[in-house]
Amino acid sequence: MNQRTLYLLILMGIVFAAWFGDMAYRGLIEEPAEMRRKELARIESSLKAAKKTIVDTANAMDQLELLERISLPYDPELARSAYQDWLLDLVQSAELTGASVDAAQPISVKIKDRATKANKEIFLRYTFALRARGSLQQVVLFLFDFYQGGHLHKINTISLMPIGGGREVDLDVTIEAL
Secondary structure, eight states, X not given: OOHHHHHHHHHHHHHHHHHHHHHHHIIIIIHHHHHHHHHHXXXXXXXXXXXXXXXXXXXXXXXXXXXXXXXXXXXXXXXXXXXXXXXXXXXXXXXXXXXXXXXXXXXXXXXXXXXXXXXXXEEEEEEEEEEEEEOHHHHHHHHHHHHHSOSSEEEEEEEEEEEGGGTEEEEEEEEEEO
């Protein structure tokens, strides 16, 4: 073997050693490091999504708590009784006299369920008739407090009949609450 062939063999050995060394470096160090970076990014993304879910859940719980505070009880009799008591408290705080509240039977409002095509109750509609007597200022105070209540309710009809020379009015109100 001549010297030139020997140099070529040595050079070829060095090139193959460098090539195998590079392959080993990539296979043992770079690829696992890249896989770890991708796994870390995936875990960080999952952690971020979990934290967002926790915050969203906490916000939903706060909203649910607020809605439960201003909502009527689920039981129809308790709901009707609680709303009647609330109305009487408003009348009392406005200092109206001779108050009476009559409640009709609740009416079920239904929609068709898309999946089963069956009627599904979504809420109950309560109708109340309130009668009381007082000055116009007391009536205005009652109406102000009524609309500040935060319930899902509205006044369907209101009738004010002056009595006693116009100093007082008979208040007759029909209210619908959900």
